[in-house]
Amino acid sequence: MAHRRGGSLVAVLVAGLMAACSSSSGASSSSSVSGGASTAPIVIGISLSQTGDFSDPGKAAMRGYQLWAETVNGSGGILGRQVQLKIADDASDPGQAVTNYETFITKDHVDLVFGPFSTLLSVPSAQIANRYGYSFVEPAGGGPDMFAAKLPNVFFVQPAPVLACGDPFVNWILSLPADQRPKTAAYVSLDDPFASPIADAMQAKFEAAGIQTLARTIYPPETTNFTPIVSPVAAKSPDMWVGGTQSDDAYAQVKSMISLNFNPKFLYLSNGASSPVEFPSKVGASNVNGIFSCGDWFPNSNASGNQDFISAYTAKYGGDAFGIDSTSAEAYAVGQLIQAVAAKTGSIDNQTIINTLHSGTWPTVEGNLSWDQYGMPQGSDMLVEWIDQKLTPVYPADVALHTPVSPKPNWGG
């Protein structure tokens, strides 16, 4: 749900005073920042959701950003300047995200801004950054509306746009010999910008390849009772089950299938099933085998700096590599890119960042990234599968640690 907050008269007066001060001193402070060989810290403004709908990924992104800042400061900073993160809460509210980026840029005169979590917040925030000529390197916000906004300052720091998440699975299924392929399919998705469009895109490709669609269902967010949704679809016994899922709904779909004792030959869940700790704990570790999902980052990957990232992460926050949320890796990669631009050009000027990132390929913990003119990444996600109760990359072959196992074993097997 959505939230705002209350306060006191004092803050209003303070706001008025600060307004008066900033309009008089604004010019001088911004000129000191842009003055070339400064040793002042590089201030980076980031709006993150610490409360509200996006607070969990918001906190994961914050861990990634802070880890990066500590790491880079430990090795002398960027161009000899320390990095200082200025993080504000947006309570998952686009209006507050707008206020926060306005404040970073026109009041605090930060050097850079990084993106928040979720397309829903990223689109309005990127518009503001664009208006003031700031680059907008973002760990999340890879929905189609982001790229439809045609903003030249945006760079989505994941290997592929969100909607392409199902592509590796589609490519693998279509690479199978005809007699091993599923004949029929069902698509059961959450009404969410990061869920149902993925399943829709997969459905179009599977249908074009002759796989018959037996059912397509979209359920609203906050759906809690899944048996009425799953049972009519299961009654049609599709060979392949594609869930356009986010998190809890993925667990609930699986639990309903188990209780109905329905076991499809192929089971793909776009998200939720890719959560290394949460998923087995919610559906039972013995039920995970053979389930496919998609991932942009994986602890075992040999992407640039990944092992350093993992050891720094586990040293700072504890746990093991499989407990790291991929959002933290995405946020960390945002920082890596800025470091790389600074190393290459000797500048962290916003226009330099925009121009530089538009050409070439950039290695990060998220893999080697490159973008089109509106920040859409040009790579591909990974297909992951639960094998022996471990989440394992299985496709495409160049990142695979195992070949895909099919058909899916029975529940509990």
Next chain:
Amino acid sequence: MRLFVQAVILGLLAGGVYALMASGLTLAFGIMRVINVAQGVMIILGAYVSYTLFTHFGVDPFLSVLFVVPVVFVLGVVIELVFIRPLRPSEREELSLLVTWAVALGIEGVLGLVYSTTYRSTIPSYANAAWRIGGFAVLQVQVYAFGLSVVILAVLGVVLAKTRFGRAVRGTVQNPASAALLGVDERKVAAIGFGLSVATAAAAGAVYGVVTPFNPGSHYDLISLLLTIIVLGGMGSLPGTVVAAVLMGVSQALLATYISPTSAKLTFFILLIGILVVRPQGLFGAVERGKL
């Protein structure tokens, strides 16, 4: 036909739990003319307490009801004394709605601070166990939750019908002035009644988390459902509430099965508008004070 029966079974089971959740709301309104918007958050609070007891101490969620009910009862009495009693009687109906909404936000905020907004669910060993009877799969926990609801509703019914407190409540509901003349302490009835009304919600909440994942914001979904149920049931009528709750559960399950899961979310809209046009006083409602 098979799907139809499956949907009706699921709807009845869900409706029974809705009935328990909504009965407290009806009780509070009957006694004090107070609409408790915090009823939903009390359910979620019950779910969190039960979740904590289960994950830290291994207490079975159905057993934790015994702990949750008295704790939330006391909380309810405190809320009544501090926030509802000071309201002027002439404005109590309207202002109670806003005050309890504010209480709901406050508790939501505290839960968010303590537990963050991650969805939780309480998963005892039997969470996924199902019975299959004649080809129909029924989750055991849903049956247990339904059974618990029936038991608590029955106890509530007996308390209201047979005990001195129950007579005082019924007297207050019918006519507060004459009840006071007969020696009923309305203030005491109000405090205990409010405590009882939220405690029943929390009892439902203790097992809610086994059936459904929840987070601090989940109470909005619950309260919108519950408010519709009590309007349908006729504002203050307990039998009306139970019938409306079951009707809601079954029609939601049928719509989800036959039309689409999304349309099930509009069930209450269709029912509400339909009933209001035909019968503004609800299914069972008397326009003025009557019996519970």
Next chain:
Amino acid sequence: MRTVSRSGVALTVVIVAGLAAFPFVFQANWVVNIAVFTMMYAGLATAWNLLGGYSGYISLCNAAFFGVGAYAIANLFPTSGGPPGSTPFLILPLLGLGAAILSIPIGWVAFRTRGVTFAIVTISLLFVAQTLAFLMRSFTRGSQGMGIGVPRFSVATYERPFYLALLAIFVFAVSVCWYVRRAKLGLTLFAIRDDEDRARGLGVDTEIAKLVTFAMSLGITAMIGGVWAYYITYIYPQFAVDPLITIGMVLMVFLGGKGTLWGPLLGALLLVPAQRLLAQNASTARWYLILYSGVFLLVILLLPRGIIPSVQDLIARLRSKSDRDTSPPAATVPTVRTEVVP
């Protein structure tokens, strides 16, 4: 029933001129950004006060019409349509009229109930509207959200047109309130608030009065929703139809003074800048829901009539003390249930 007092006119001129001058005096974008949200809530609260403050009917579905306005603008000016310039502002009156017409059948159903049932029915309508915003995908694109064309206003004064549009709507809302209070409609609303059955018994057509007021209140709310959507540029159901927008406007009305002309503005001035600044600070943000609920509870329990009526009472009491010899105090102290100026 009341003549226009000279001090009332002077106060109005000062307030409106001050608000109009604000973005020209304080030009920093982030300050005007906060002013945009403040003016938004001032208008919303004033519109809510029209029905809630004068007739006593607590309508909790206003945020639904905020969403209606927001989605109307989003559909008329999609991202793909390019920068819309000032056209969205110009069609706002039509949008308000459309929303007002839409609200009449809804009001007809809701007004079959009264008192607390009306509040519950409208709160249910609000939740239904949010569900509809998720479901009516052809109109709202569900939870995917909708982008709106971004105007090419000058960067230095980017916020100003939005602020001025919201100010214009606010002034319109205040004018409607001012007019209603001295027209026959106002008398009817006060009669409804004091005793609806008696008013009907006396032959007053309460139905029409309630419906007209409901429609005006929601029409204004929808216009504000339209400006908000254009300003935010990307909307989705949780925030376009947000229960906390409803509770925000109710809180501001209660804080400033229910049934007063300027109370809603005062409530917005006190709460909105504070909430937006507090929100940014990560350490206070965690407490925001608790703070919000605390402020609300304090206002309702300690200051149930709001700041303006309480202060007026205080002044009246002080004045009556000094005038004790010349006039009896009972004559100068306003009674609790009548509304007070300003």
